[in-house]
Amino acid sequence: MIEATLCFVLRDRGDGRPDDAAGAPNATDEVLLIEKRRGLGEGWYNGPGGKLEGDETPRECAVRETREEVGLELDPAALEKAGELTFLLDGAVHTRCHVYRTGTFAGEPRPSDEARPEWVPIDEVPYDQMWEDDRLWLPGVLEGRTVAGEFRFAGGRPLDEAEFVDHELEWDASFRAVESD
Numbered sequence: 001m002i003e004a005t006l007c008f009v010l011r012d013r014g015d016g017r018p019d020d021a022a023g024a025p026n027a028t029d030e031v032l033l034i035e036k037r038r039g040l041g042e043g044w045y046n047g048p049g050g051k052l053e054g055d056e057t058p059r060e061c062a063v064r065e066t067r068e069e070v071g072l073e074l075d076p077a078a079l080e081k082a083g084e085l086t087f088l089l090d091g092a093v094h095t096r097c098h099v100y101r102t103g104t105f106a107g108e109p110r111p112s113d114e115a116r117p118e119w120v121p122i123d124e125v126p127y128d129q130m131w132e133d134d135r136l137w138l139p140g141v142l143e144g145r146t147v148a149g150e151f152r153f154a155g156g157r158p159l160d161e162a163e164f165v166d167h168e169l170e171w172d173a174s175f176r177a178v179e180s181d
């Protein structure tokens with residue numbers, strides 16, 4: 001089983017409208033997406049992220065992948081855990097993905113071998129150019145919600161060539177307060 005991360009960095013486009021009382025982004029906020037240049041999901045948009053390496057924690061992985069892919073520095077303590085997604089292929093768990101959200105970052109995004117970054121208004125996220133499951137959970141995550149989900153794929157290898165079959169979602173999930181998460 002692969003353990004991986006996705007990290008959604010948000011910024012305010014500066015129209016002066018405050019986020020809501022709970023701190024959830026408003027529709028004028030932008031999210032940093034990448035156009036994946038190689039590997040799983042090549043050619044599709046996603047958040048920065050990737051597979052855990054060595055004994056790093058998911059949070060450390062999200063910080064490292066965001067640095068490697070788009071050159072932004074993130075504060076690990078400011079990453080909010082927003083989701084735990086399980087992707088199954090032909091009945092077996094293929095990838096468990098930890099999803100983070102943050103509005104705290106330093107630097108300007110720059111392209112890398114792996115990714116072309118792009119700030120996208122959260123009401124213009126190109127779901128037709130993303131993993132098919134993203135449209136089911138990413139809008140809620142961008143609104144500040146938490147989600148636990150299972151997504152079943154079948155009949156293809158690699159995962160991005162398989163057919164998306166069905167899913168289960170649990171919204172407003174609370175995640176274990178584990179330091180390493």
Ligand SMILES: Nc1ncnc2c1[nH]c(=O)n2[C@H]1C[C@H](O)[C@@H](COP(=O)(O)OP(=O)(O)OP(=O)(O)O)O1
Nearest residue numbers: 004005006039040041049050051087095097131133
């Ligand atoms: N179904 C689905 N929806 C949304 N996002 C994903 C999936 N399946 C996935 O695997 N993913 C995400 C999870 C990861 O962020 C990436 C895949 O990671 P990958 O690019 O293979 O990992 P890296 O470590 O960056 O890759 P290499 O360095 O090995 O090239 O997709």
